[in-house]
Amino acid sequence: MKPVIHTHRLSKHYGTGGEIKAVDELDLEVYEGETFGLLGPNGAGKTTTVRLLNCIIKPTGGTATVNGYDILKEETEVKRVTGLLAESPGLYEKLSAYEFLEFMGALYDVPRDVLVERIDDLLKLFGLYDRRDYLLEGYSRGMKQRILIASALIHDPPLLFLDEPTSMLDPRAALMVKDLIKKLAESAGKTIFICSHILPVVEELCDRIGIINQGKLIALGTVDEIIAQTKTKTLEAAFIAITGGVEEKEFLAWREQKGANS
Amino acid sequence: MPIPKWLVVARNEYRVRINNIRKIRPYFPYLVTGLLVVYVVFIAPATVSLFIDDLLAFFLSRIAVAMVPILMVMIFFYLIMLPITYTLQGMQAGQVEIFLAAPIKPSDVLLGEFLGVIPFYAIAITVISGFFTAALNPLGLDVLQIAIIVIIFVVTFLSALWIGTVIAALVRTKFAKSARGRDIGKALSLVLALPMIAVMYAIVGGGLLKALDNPGTSGVVRAILSLLPSSWGAEVIVGFASNPGNIGAVGFETLTRFGGLVVFFVAVLWLGTKAANRAYSVEPTTFTASRAKSDGFFYRTVRYLGGGGSFGTLLVSVFKDYGRRLENLSRIAYVLGIIVMVNIFFVQGFTDPEGPLIVAQLLFPFLAVFIVGQVTVHGKEGLFIYKKTPYGVRRFVKAKLVQGWLVVVPVAVVITAVSLILVPQASLGSLLAYTVLIVLLVAANVALALGLALLNPQFSENARAQMAGLMINANIAVFASIGVFIGSMVVLDLGIPNTLLLQNAVIWLLGVTFLYFGNRRLSRIE
Numbered sequence: 107m108k109p110v111i112h113t114h115r116l117s118k119h120y121g122t123g124g125e126i127k128a129v130d131e132l133d134l135e136v137y138e139g140e141t142f143g144l145l146g147p148n149g150a151g152k153t154t155t156v157r158l159l160n161c162i163i164k165p166t167g168g169t170a171t172v173n174g175y176d177i178l179k180e181e182t183e184v185k186r187v188t189g190l191l192a193e194s195p196g197l198y199e200k201l202s203a204y205e206f207l208e209f210m211g212a213l214y215d216v217p218r219d220v221l222v223e224r225i226d227d228l229l230k231l232f233g234l235y236d237r238r239d240y241l242l243e244g245y246s247r248g249m250k251q252r253i254l255i256a257s258a259l260i261h262d263p264p265l266l267f268l269d270e271p272t273s274m275l276d277p278r279a280a281l282m283v284k285d286l287i288k289k290l291a292e293s294a295g296k297t298i299f300i301c302s303h304i305l306p307v308v309e310e311l312c313d314r315i316g317i318i319n320q321g322k323l324i325a326l327g328t329v330d331e332i333i334a335q336t337k338t339k340t341l342e343a344a345f346i347a348i349t350g351g352v353e354e355k356e357f358l359a360w361r362e363q364k365g366a367n368s
Numbered sequence: 369m370p371i372p373k374w375l376v377v378a379r380n381e382y383r384v385r386i387n388n389i390r391k392i393r394p395y396f397p398y399l400v401t402g403l404l405v406v407y408v409v410f411i412a413p414a415t416v417s418l419f420i421d422d423l424l425a426f427f428l429s430r431i432a433v434a435m436v437p438i439l440m441v442m443i444f445f446y447l448i449m450l451p452i453t454y455t456l457q458g459m460q461a462g463q464v465e466i467f468l469a470a471p472i473k474p475s476d477v478l479l480g481e482f483l484g485v486i487p488f489y490a491i492a493i494t495v496i497s498g499f500f501t502a503a504l505n506p507l508g509l510d511v512l513q514i515a516i517i518v519i520i521f522v523v524t525f526l527s528a529l530w531i532g533t534v535i536a537a538l539v540r541t542k543f544a545k546s547a548r549g550r551d552i553g554k555a556l557s558l559v560l561a562l563p564m565i566a567v568m569y570a571i572v573g574g575g576l577l578k579a580l581d582n583p584g585t586s587g588v589v590r591a592i593l594s595l596l597p598s599s600w601g602a603e604v605i606v607g608f609a610s611n612p613g614n615i616g617a618v619g620f621e622t623l624t625r626f627g628g629l630v631v632f633f634v635a636v637l638w639l640g641t642k643a644a645n646r647a648y649s650v651e652p653t654t655f656t657a658s659r660a661k662s663d664g665f666f667y668r669t670v671r672y673l674g675g676g677g678s679f680g681t682l683l684v685s686v687f688k689d690y691g692r693r694l695e696n697l698s699r700i701a702y703v704l705g706i707i708v709m710v711n712i713f714f715v716q717g718f719t720d721p722e723g724p725l726i727v728a729q730l731l732f733p734f735l736a737v738f739i740v741g742q743v744t745v746h747g748k749e750g751l752f753i754y755k756k757t758p759y760g761v762r763r764f765v766k767a768k769l770v771q772g773w774l775v776v777v778p779v780a781v782v783i784t785a786v787s788l789i790l791v792p793q794a795s796l797g798s799l800l801a802y803t804v805l806i807v808l809l810v811a812a813n814v815a816l817a818l819g820l821a822l823l824n825p826q827f828s829e830n831a832r833a834q835m836a837g838l839m840i841n842a843n844i845a846v847f848a849s850i851g852v853f854i855g856s857m858v859v860l861d862l863g864i865p866n867t868l869l870l871q872n873a874v875i876w877l878l879g880v881t882f883l884y885f886g887n888r889r890l891s892r893i894e
Binding site: 157160162163181186188192194195197198200201202205209212213216218240241243 | 659662679680682685688689692693749750753755758894
């Protein structure tokens with residue numbers, strides 16, 4: 107299989123002496139048509155990895171190619187072949203849904219005749235066609251998330267990065283997005299890179315997963331392989347075993363003080 | 369008995385304010401009080417006497433006494449407006465969820481937050497009043513009189529700040545409920561400052577103080593002023609100035625007016641809390657659903673001017689985001705208001721074009737900064753949209769530049785043409801030539817203002833930080849313009865047309881340079 111994403115000792119360090127290692131010598135390959143999940147605790151380096159691979163930030167060490175393009179030398183080409191749903195994306199609240207998608211399409215130079223039809227199709231797909239002219243400031247978080255997913259698809263890129271795609275969605279919308287991801291991978295041949303905390307989503311959608319902690323990739327394989335490696339029974343147990351687990355605590359000790367539970 | 373909630377909030381607010389001097393927190397009140405006493409009694413008078421000789425100081429002290437009532441009333445109203453302006457600027461729903469979730473009344477939050485910052489307001493007021501008492505020093509006031517004057521300043525201005533805080537809270541409750549309301553609030557925040565600026569301009573350039581010297585005018589004005597609490601303190605100060613070192617001679621007046629002021633402060637504190645109890649709410653935004661209309665003639669023209677393709681769409685999007693925020697339009701109204709007032713109070717009566725053109729030097733860079741100077745306030749996430757897309761940052765900067773030109777240039781054309789038409793000696797030829805030169809200069813100023821904004825991007829949603837950033841950039845742009853103007857007119861003696869040509873060359877060069885570095889800076893932000 108052809109690797110679409112290839113990283114070699116990719117690093118991003120912050121601080122004067124580079125003491126904060128957001129991503130540390132990451133070696134990773136993601137293959138064409140694959141749905142890959144990157145898991146990790148908060149602050150593990152998932153979003154930084156996605157930003158590096160989308161040329162939003164520059165690495166402090168190592169290299170990477172995306173769809174054959176070097177992230178350091180061929181930024182523009184990388185940006186054209188990727189779509190990104192960011193974790194905390196910016197949104198032009200004073201634009202309507204239609205106007206925002208039109209704006210995003212213009213940023214990716216989608217031809218106007220294609221763009222108009224595509225916006226309508228995406229709005230219909232995400233159930234927002236009736237509200238296309240309402241300003242985004244009045245949208246709920248879930249509706250905004252749907253618009254942002256639509257904006258990541260607006261230029262029909264071969265590679266999609268989805269950072270927490272279902273975290274703000276209600277069950278119905280989450281199911282639709284999961285089905286959409288499956289369809290994009292199976293029928294449209296897209297490569298999808300998902301970052302998520304929601305383990306059942308990753309388990310259901312991803313062909314392979316990687317677990318990252320403190321900037322380092324510490325596990326890689328299919329869900330079954332990772333569960334087998336850790337000798338656990340579920341992905342949740344495997345994840346906790348790999349990332350350090352939780353210490354045993356007296357969870358209700360705080361209620362023992364006088365008057366606290368009255 | 370549980371601690372009152374307002375006290376909990378006040379203590380928290382106070383701690384937040386002094387978090388960076390945590391080690392000396394227990395001694396902070398004593399330290400500051402001691403320092404302020406030393407400052408008012410020794411440092412401020414010594415500093416003033418260093419720069420002003422005895423005779424001049426005596427005259428200044430007489431002027432200071434004469435100005436007390438008008439000064440007090442102006443600062444009083446300014447301090448009422450200040451919290452309203454800041455609240456409206458930074459109006460965000462959902463910022464007080466921590467209080468919404470706790471069993472606490474909104475009025476306790478309001479009172480607590482105000483009481484928590486009182487010490488810092490008091491310090492600032494004491495520092496300012498210290499200079500005022502130093503100016504009165506040649507009259508021979510004793511320490512008790514000076515102390516009472518400082519307390520008068522503190523009590524009067526704290527009353528004003530509390531009144532402003534309560535009004536701001538009630539206005540916020542009214543406006544923050546909807547996105548449109550928040551927009552209106554932000555728009556009003558700037559325009560509200562215009563009446564105060566009008567009074568200042570009237571004093572400096574409109575002869576207001578002269579008019580007040582006239583017994584006929586001043587009699588009425590003084591009668592009106594005496595009704596305001598700010599004047600009660602002023603009357604005590606005037607009484608002290610007439611009887612320096614002899615507080616007994618005005619003992620009764622001092623007691624009644626000073627006492628009245630203290631009663632007023634306590635009363636407004638109580639009434640403000642009651643008003644906040646009834647009408648202040650910290651509930652988050654209600655549901656809003658504003659609808660966008662389809663593109664009309666204006667946006668179709670903008671799209672056409674942008675080349676019609678992707679860039680045209682981008683330009684229209686940037687324009688819509690700008691135009692639908694009322695605070696942006698209020699900025700234009702604000703600068704236009706200033707320009708009109710400057711023309712009324714300072715320029716009126718000029719017989720050659722120099723006057724209006726000098727005013728243009730001052731105000732058009734200001735206008736440019738106010739219009740394109742806040743390109744990155746919607747946070748880094750907004751910037752990342754552009755960073756993710758091919759040539760995104762470059763196209764964003766280009767769109768902002770063209771949008772700035774499309775807003776500023778028509779305004780500049782109208783103002784310059786109207787100002788010059790009013791000048792009797794300006795011929796049609798010179799009017800056209802000057803208008804073209806000014807338009808080119810304004811376009812250069814937009815480039816400079818945008819470059820400055822990109823070099824020092826404001827990602828903070830904090831209204832004060834945003835305004836501070838704007839004012840720094842405005843000063844740089846204004847000084848660049850004035851510097852070249854003075855250098856050319858005074859040092860090189862080039863005359864107005866050549867000066868405008870030189871200014872165009874220099875500001876364009878600066879604009880292009882700052883834009884280049886600004887673009888680079890924005891591309892490198894992570």
